[in-house]
Amino acid sequence: MRHVLSALVQNQPGVLAHISGMLASRGFNIDSLAVGETEKPDLSRMTFVVHGDDAELEQVRKQLDKIVTVVKVQDISSEDFVERDMMLLKVRCASAQRTEIVLLVEMFRGRVVDISAESLMIEISGREQKIEAFIELMRPYGIQELARTGRIALVRGQPGQGDVL
Amino acid sequence: MGDPATTPLSGATILVQCLLEHGVEVVFAYPGGASMPLHQALTHVSDRLRTILPRHEQGGGFAAEGYARSTGRVGVCIATSGPGATNFVTCLADAKMDSTPLVAITGQVGTPVIGSDAFQETPIVEICRAVTKHHYLVMRTEDIPRVLKEAFHIAGTGRPGPVLVDVPKDVQNREIVVHDWGPPMNLPGYRPDRRADRADLKKVHDAIRQSRKPIIYAGGGIITAGAAAQLKMFAERTGIPVALTLHGLGGFPSDHFLCLQMLGMHGTIYANYAINDADLLLALGVRFDDRVTGKVSEFAKHGKIVHIDIDPSEINKNKVAHIPIVSDVRHALDDLLRLLDEEPRSAESPTLRHADWIRQIEHWRETEPLRFADRDDAVLPQYAIQRLWQILKDRNRLDETIVTTGVGQHQMWAAQYFHFNRPRHWITSGGLGSMGFGLPAAMGAQAAHPNRTVIDIDGDGSFLMNVQELACCFTEKLPVKVFLLNNQHLGMVVQWEDRFHGGNRAHTYLGAGLDEEPYPDFVAMAKSFRCGARRISEKADLEGAIEDMLDSKGPYVLDVLVPYQEHVLPMIPGGMTVRDIIKA
Numbered sequence: 001m002r003h004v005l006s007a008l009v010q011n012q013p014g015v016l017a018h019i020s021g022m023l024a025s026r027g028f029n030i031d032s033l034a035v036g037e038t039e040k041p042d043l044s045r046m047t048f049v050v051h052g053d054d055a056e057l058e059q060v061r062k063q064l065d066k067i068v069t070v071v072k073v074q075d076i077s078s079e080d081f082v083e084r085d086m087m088l089l090k091v092r093c094a095s096a097q098r099t100e101i102v103l104l105v106e107m108f109r110g111r112v113v114d115i116s117a118e119s120l121m122i123e124i125s126g127r128e129q130k131i132e133a134f135i136e137l138m139r140p141y142g143i144q145e146l147a148r149t150g151r152i153a154l155v156r157g158q159p160g161q162g163d164v165l
Numbered sequence: 166m167g168d169p170a171t172t173p174l175s176g177a178t179i180l181v182q183c184l185l186e187h188g189v190e191v192v193f194a195y196p197g198g199a200s201m202p203l204h205q206a207l208t209h210v211s212d213r214l215r216t217i218l219p220r221h222e223q224g225g226g227f228a229a230e231g232y233a234r235s236t237g238r239v240g241v242c243i244a245t246s247g248p249g250a251t252n253f254v255t256c257l258a259d260a261k262m263d264s265t266p267l268v269a270i271t272g273q274v275g276t277p278v279i280g281s282d283a284f285q286e287t288p289i290v291e292i293c294r295a296v297t298k299h300h301y302l303v304m305r306t307e308d309i310p311r312v313l314k315e316a317f318h319i320a321g322t323g324r325p326g327p328v329l330v331d332v333p334k335d336v337q338n339r340e341i342v343v344h345d346w347g348p349p350m351n352l353p354g355y356r357p358d359r360r361a362d363r364a365d366l367k368k369v370h371d372a373i374r375q376s377r378k379p380i381i382y383a384g385g386g387i388i389t390a391g392a393a394a395q396l397k398m399f400a401e402r403t404g405i406p407v408a409l410t411l412h413g414l415g416g417f418p419s420d421h422f423l424c425l426q427m428l429g430m431h432g433t434i435y436a437n438y439a440i441n442d443a444d445l446l447l448a449l450g451v452r453f454d455d456r457v458t459g460k461v462s463e464f465a466k467h468g469k470i471v472h473i474d475i476d477p478s479e480i481n482k483n484k485v486a487h488i489p490i491v492s493d494v495r496h497a498l499d500d501l502l503r504l505l506d507e508e509p510r511s512a513e514s515p516t517l518r519h520a521d522w523i524r525q526i527e528h529w530r531e532t533e534p535l536r537f538a539d540r541d542d543a544v545l546p547q548y549a550i551q552r553l554w555q556i557l558k559d560r561n562r563l564d565e566t567i568v569t570t571g572v573g574q575h576q577m578w579a580a581q582y583f584h585f586n587r588p589r590h591w592i593t594s595g596g597l598g599s600m601g602f603g604l605p606a607a608m609g610a611q612a613a614h615p616n617r618t619v620i621d622i623d624g625d626g627s628f629l630m631n632v633q634e635l636a637c638c639f640t641e642k643l644p645v646k647v648f649l650l651n652n653q654h655l656g657m658v659v660q661w662e663d664r665f666h667g668g669n670r671a672h673t674y675l676g677a678g679l680d681e682e683p684y685p686d687f688v689a690m691a692k693s694f695r696c697g698a699r700r701i702s703e704k705a706d707l708e709g710a711i712e713d714m715l716d717s718k719g720p721y722v723l724d725v726l727v728p729y730q731e732h733v734l735p736m737i738p739g740g741m742t743v744r745d746i747i748k749a
Contacts, residue, residue, distance in 0.1 A: 009354075017291065020296055059481075059482060062478035062480075068299040068352065
């Protein structure tokens with residue numbers, strides 16, 4: 001079963017190394033890991049996507065929580081949450097193909113961020129399945145390079161408690 | 166020195182001042198280039214803080230563990246950068262596995278050259294992340310008071326463990342004015358205090374009342390939490406027998422009628438039978454280690470499991486608990502005792518509540534006691550330990566005797582045949598199983614308790630691994646007694662060779678040849694360190710030799726030649742079950 005864990009950690013050198021080392025040494029498999037600063041400069045948020053049964057997930061969570069610099073761990077998959085993955089993708093594109101590809105980009109609510117005589121760079125964000133579907137659509141044109149951020153996620157606001165998208 | 170509030174002080178002086186503020190009385194410190202400022206600062210406080218010079222950093226680390234385990238306080242060791250620091254790795258891993266509170270301080274190359282492969286540079290924090298509870302690389306002198314405060318707090322609270330503090334040399338040398346010696350800690354994610362809900366404990370209480378065959382499986386957590394008195398009251402109030410882990414020994418009196426001694430791989434047959442048959446297992450301050458459980462799916466599989474531990478990650482890690490409780494075990498037992506007080510007093514005594522169960526266990530205890538076939542033509546190691554214990558008992562010195570061990574057969578025999586009635590009298594390397602632990606750990610315990618008898622029951626393999634510490638024992642006047650069970654082999658590996666590899670010896674013989682004298686000559690070696698020493702091989706000489714050892718004033722090595730053919734029994738082979746117990 002797929003779980004999304006969200007952890008607030010102290011923004012200090014070595015925290016990422018500590019966490020990734022712990023996950024590796026205990027044999028946990030992480031599908032995706034994304035790190036970034038939060039609204040508070042002394043805290044970072046890490047988002048993990050983990051596949052495993054409930055027992056394995058419980059251990060991942062507890063072992064994360066045991067790390068002194070980890071402030072809070074939440075399994076947000078059981079809650080109503082928004083998740084996003086962002087991708088930059090460079091695809092081969094002759095000038096004759098541009099309209100066709102740009103149409104696809106628009107359908108996926110992506111953006112063209114760079115253009116050259118023979119290629120396009122596209123920015124796209126969304127849920128994992130959407131990104132995967134877009135990659136499949138681009139494959140026939142010839143994907144030159146691709147970079148993804150990994151999943152990030154937040155729990156939705158409660159009604160009356162801020163914006164609900 | 167002027168007013169400390171306005172006088173600039175070096176980082177090293179500040180660090181040493183912080184050690185004093187945290188009540189440190191002894192440090193085990195081996196100097197080197199990157200830790201020289203610390204040692205210079207230590208000389209200025211030698212009237213209040215004793216610096217003991219081990220002869221190897223690993224000896225210093227294990228000594229700090231011995232100090233910590235015999236006192237319950239945080240042990241402190243110091244080493245230089247590079248090889249000094251890497252020599253701490255085993256000690257840190259050992260302390261992590263056995264939940265020993267330790268602050269290990271290492272010198273580091275100066276901040277401008279970190280990362281340049283400078284002389285004696287190792288990224289020790291990177292190396293030690295997985296084997297410490299927490300770790301710091303201190304990049305600013307200003308941070309020293311806060312980091313030290315956090316380090317002692319983390320090491321000593323919750324589930325204790327080792328904290329590494331790596332301090333670059335320029336950070337030690339830089340002088341600053343300290344305005345706040347007690348700065349606030351910055352540990353938003355550290356929550357060491359855990360106390361069980363009453364509702365959860367009510368479930369435990371109900372389970373106890375419904376149980377007909379309950380048993381307590383108690384471990385090192387009892388000793389760490391200072392819960393031995395509570396455990397005794399709880400066992401007596403409920404009439405539930407107690408089996409102990411290796412680290413639980415002393416957490417419940419061995420001579421108590423409810424004590425089933427040690428369980429697990431080399432535990433008593435009756436303890437293991439009782440665990441297997443129990444309908445309720447109360448696991449207190451334990452972690453379901455493989456040396457206890459054997460095949461984990463078969464362990465205590467007929468019973469409901471209550472697991473109480475302060476570390477949430479231990480709950481359901483190896484074995485799923487029916488009633489999981491995250492709590493300091495002392496608080497949990499206090500609250501359980503309160504619940505027991507509230508229940509209406511019944512006329513029957515608690516042991517009568519499950520009289521058939523107690524009768525069954527007593528039957529096992531009588532028919533399957535711990536035993537060995539003694540010989541008259543040799544000193545058997547089991548017999549030697551039994552005699553040592555008896556002599557100390559006859560001298561009325563058991564309560565003041567601390568025992569440490571190396572790792573292997575002698576360690577298991579010490580656990581079986583030396584009986585502990587109080588906590589913190591038994592110090593051994595359990596989780597990591599570090600050979601060479603015994604002598605330095607004894608040294609640390611002796612430093613903490615100068616007037617008590619500290620005996621390292623050791624094997625010849627383990628003893629040789631840190632034998633250099635005899636020099637420290639002599640020069641620092643630490644009168645440790647080494648009770649050396651010398652069988653010229655790596656006994657435990659030999660035992661496994663005999664049982665599982667057709668007796669093929671694979672580099673487990675430590676002597677110089679079968680027609681040679683025992684090797685090395687430990688008596689001559691000990692004497693070269695100016696320690697007392699004697700070798701015996703006759704059973705008739707044992708008692709007198711033990712008396713001489715105990716009466717000696719300084720450190721002493723009693724080299725007891727024992728046959729290597731003995732096996733530690735009973736034995737449940739790794740990954741097997743109570744049905745597979747080897748009894749002979």
